[in-house]
Amino acid sequence: MDLNYSPEDLAFRDQTRRWFAANTPAHEPRTLDERRAWHRRMYDAGYVGMGWPKEYGGQSATPMQQAIVADEMAHAGAPPTINGLGIGIVGPTIIVHGAEAQKQRYLRKILMADELWCQLYSEPNAGSDLASLKTRAEDAGDHFVVNGQKIWTSGGVIADWGLLLARTDSKVAKHKGISCFLLSMRQPGVEVRPLRQITGSSQFSEVFMTGARAEKADLIGRLGQGWEIAQTTLSYERGGNSLARVTRYASAFYQLVRATKELRRQGRPLVEDPVVRMKIGRIWTELEVQRYAALRVLSALTKGESPGAASSITKLSYSEFEKRYHEIAQEILGPWGQVTVAGPDEFSEVETSSGEPGTWAQAFLWSRAGTIYAGSSEVQKNVIGERVLGLPKEARADRAKV
Amino acid sequence: MDFSFTSDQQLLRNSARAFLDERCKPALARALWDDPRGESEAMWKDMAQLGWLGLALPEAFGGADLGMVETALLLEEMGRAAYPGPYFSTVLAATAIVELGSEAQKRRWLAAIAAGAARGTVALLDGAMDWTPAAVATKAERTAAGWSLTGTKPFVPWAHVADVLAVPARSSEGLSLFLVEPSTPGLTLSPVTGMDLSMRWTNVTLDGVTVPDDAVLGAPGQALPLVEGLLRIGAVGAAAEMLGAARRCLDMAVAYAKVREQFGQPIGSFQAIRHKCAEMLLEVENSHAATYYAAWALDAEAADAEMAASIAKAYVGDAARRVCGEAIQVHGGIGFTWEYDLHLYFKRAKALEVMYGDADWHRELIARRVTA
Numbered sequence: 001m002d003l004n005y006s007p008e009d010l011a012f013r014d015q016t017r018r019w020f021a022a023n024t025p026a027h028e029p030r031t032l033d034e035r036r037a038w039h040r041r042m043y044d045a046g047y048v049g050m051g052w053p054k055e056y057g058g059q060s061a062t063p064m065q066q067a068i069v070a071d072e073m074a075h076a077g078a079p080p081t082i083n084g085l086g087i088g089i090v091g092p093t094i095i096v097h098g099a100e101a102q103k104q105r106y107l108r109k110i111l112m113a114d115e116l117w118c119q120l121y122s123e124p125n126a127g128s129d130l131a132s133l134k135t136r137a138e139d140a141g142d143h144f145v146v147n148g149q150k151i152w153t154s155g156g157v158i159a160d161w162g163l164l165l166a167r168t169d170s171k172v173a174k175h176k177g178i179s180c181f182l183l184s185m186r187q188p189g190v191e192v193r194p195l196r197q198i199t200g201s202s203q204f205s206e207v208f209m210t211g212a213r214a215e216k217a218d219l220i221g222r223l224g225q226g227w228e229i230a231q232t233t234l235s236y237e238r239g240g241n242s243l244a245r246v247t248r249y250a251s252a253f254y255q256l257v258r259a260t261k262e263l264r265r266q267g268r269p270l271v272e273d274p275v276v277r278m279k280i281g282r283i284w285t286e287l288e289v290q291r292y293a294a295l296r297v298l299s300a301l302t303k304g305e306s307p308g309a310a311s312s313i314t315k316l317s318y319s320e321f322e323k324r325y326h327e328i329a330q331e332i333l334g335p336w337g338q339v340t341v342a343g344p345d346e347f348s349e350v351e352t353s354s355g356e357p358g359t360w361a362q363a364f365l366w367s368r369a370g371t372i373y374a375g376s377s378e379v380q381k382n383v384i385g386e387r388v389l390g391l392p393k394e395a396r397a398d399r400a401k402v
Numbered sequence: 403m404d405f406s407f408t409s410d411q412q413l414l415r416n417s418a419r420a421f422l423d424e425r426c427k428p429a430l431a432r433a434l435w436d437d438p439r440g441e442s443e444a445m446w447k448d449m450a451q452l453g454w455l456g457l458a459l460p461e462a463f464g465g466a467d468l469g470m471v472e473t474a475l476l477l478e479e480m481g482r483a484a485y486p487g488p489y490f491s492t493v494l495a496a497t498a499i500v501e502l503g504s505e506a507q508k509r510r511w512l513a514a515i516a517a518g519a520a521r522g523t524v525a526l527l528d529g530a531m532d533w534t535p536a537a538v539a540t541k542a543e544r545t546a547a548g549w550s551l552t553g554t555k556p557f558v559p560w561a562h563v564a565d566v567l568a569v570p571a572r573s574s575e576g577l578s579l580f581l582v583e584p585s586t587p588g589l590t591l592s593p594v595t596g597m598d599l600s601m602r603w604t605n606v607t608l609d610g611v612t613v614p615d616d617a618v619l620g621a622p623g624q625a626l627p628l629v630e631g632l633l634r635i636g637a638v639g640a641a642a643e644m645l646g647a648a649r650r651c652l653d654m655a656v657a658y659a660k661v662r663e664q665f666g667q668p669i670g671s672f673q674a675i676r677h678k679c680a681e682m683l684l685e686v687e688n689s690h691a692a693t694y695y696a697a698w699a700l701d702a703e704a705a706d707a708e709m710a711a712s713i714a715k716a717y718v719g720d721a722a723r724r725v726c727g728e729a730i731q732v733h734g735g736i737g738f739t740w741e742y743d744l745h746l747y748f749k750r751a752k753a754l755e756v757m758y759g760d761a762d763w764h765r766e767l768i769a770r771r772v773t774a
Binding site: 001002003004005006009064253254257260261271274277278280281282284285286288289292293295296298299300302303313316317378380381382384385386388389390391392393394395 | 403404405406407408411471656659660667668670671672673675676677679680681683684687688690691692694695698699702704709710712713716717762764765766767768769772773
């Protein structure tokens, strides 16, 4: 056991910190062009697609180096790169399961953010039970015709392409009749309607596919292999970002501490109230435990161990913590926690978990998303129960049939 | 960055697990509940043979010179076995002697402790029920013969079997730590019966207890940092032991949920039970990270070692109570019976929750640091 960073890691962190200190833009990029420009600057410095193999334009970087870059971005308050789903999920899927022509056609444009990607997985009636999805892709000779509806599609409005799961065979067991496609979002058969979230903003959308066209060359893997492919993409990267996430929690935490020194209740600063102090102690305890756990995961990744189903513990842990964190922050801040348009009082402003600036109210609202997206807490607990603890599977109506 | 155990540490854990599984069965713990000493002399001698009693002591005194990570590994296994005996109290007393003791004091006690011939404890809690070392009210006054100690020390672990007690007391010079032998006139021991019958506490009263000059550890008035350090080791050691108890309860709950059938299927197939077990595992794994991070930070003298010790105690104290309690819930009625062993571990976690500062006490320390 040695939780010190190696001299190489420290040197890399130092170099990365200096780069972000010199290059982080003074104000947040707003337009897509500005964001793309920032993305390319980071790409040129070797900070985009770090985990990708060198032969596909990545850096073949170690998990520790990836974690350090993410962490330093959080320290510097650097704007996020774009095309996160493309780089985090679609690219690795093509690298692992795609044909050579697909790699040539798509990978570089994903890295450079020339083409932006979304994920077409969830449907109105296929959420946690994703394998029951109904969108159909029918063989029409030289291409597939896609009909159906997707929902909760992050970045759908700006996406050029989507990684699609669609049913190609309805006569076999539901997991076995699904295939995986690359679908152009820029065609008449695809309509994207933004969905407004409880935060008031629209990061995701509904996607309607009516006679949309998917090329034969854009089938990933074999027909019927879609579920298997989706399972592997879901397990990419969990852990690489957890250190950066804790760093963002911590910088928000210190803003909260500053607020407790400025805000007064019953004639004294909040920070002098023993009840508030207990809450501060409670948040910091849990926050640091998240950091220790992130280091433990990072140590395992560094040794080449794949966390597998245990990554569900990480996801369950941070997303549930984030809700408790913001509930306690709201209790401390009182009405100030509800402010959605930051005024001159700087203590209502904070960085949200998405890395974008907002107010404590928006961060609180966002904290409700983490226990739903990418497999709800309930799904994670099923995975932990069955695959980590080895508890028996539940009797399910749809299992009896297959 | 390596959060995993070395092969030597793995070996230590495996041998501790094997020894305790064989020699420290629940039946032994139960048999000792009615024993006035509450521990097994034979097991103590064997632990000395295995090198556990000198694990963190200097080699010159028969020790292995290992650190807090190794001590925590042993303590985790002891929590898993609900081990009854003065191992950890002796480790704390020995640490005090290693840190501040004179050559003569070290010669007098350390080799005997490593060899299994002496036991010790530290009276960390003071009469006003405050763990804060700076608030110790027990008085030390200079006399012709040395020092006279007066005060009360409640809930001292295993004082009734200790050969030496390390007693913090305050004189005009400040806080000092005195080595007191229990037979000294004026010292009264009265046992306290707690929930965990395998964890013995004693109320110690000092009424003008006279000790010689050479009973002081280090220079008079200089013991505050040492006592604060002992409290941190106590906090991390307790976290390790609570982690072991929690892991045992989780293992028992999961094993039971796989075989116990209701409504024609194992109860572990119901989400109400499965999700509970998943939440328990989450808290156990986070407790592991918190405990060993803190143990490593103490060994490495990391900048955040003090913070990490408080975090480990606060987090694991809450987590272990919940995990052990939920294990009873998963078992249902059988888990509430005296005959079933679950309560041994449930009570061990509960007993340690209040020692070396409870979660609220540590959260105040944490708040003090982050708001400074």
